[in-house]
Amino acid sequence: MEWSKLPATRMVCPTCQRKFLLDETKTPPFCSERCQMIDLGRWLKEENGLPFEGDPGDTPVEYRE
Numbered sequence: 001m002e003w004s005k006l007p008a009t010r011m012v013c014p015t016c017q018r019k020f021l022l023d024e025t026k027t028p029p030f031c032s033e034r035c036q037m038i039d040l041g042r043w044l045k046e047e048n049g050l051p052f053e054g055d056p057g058d059t060p061v062e063y064r065e
């Protein structure tokens with residue numbers, strides 16, 4: 001028996017929603033290079049498709065006391 005003594009970290013791929021173990025991927029948090037590229041492509045497409053207008057929609061608001 002050569003089971004790892006450490007429990008594998010379970011991840012869910014943000015691109016394809018596939019469940020995988022962190023040990024199985026070289027491209028965390030994605031399950032594969034393919035999914036990493038898909039995510040990157042999506043990101044670049046948004047970047048190119050929509051001119052940046054300073055919309056803070058999904059940017060965390062900086063909090064100051």
Ligand SMILES: [Zn+2]
Pocket residue numbers: 013014015016017018030031032035
């Ligand atoms: Zn994936």
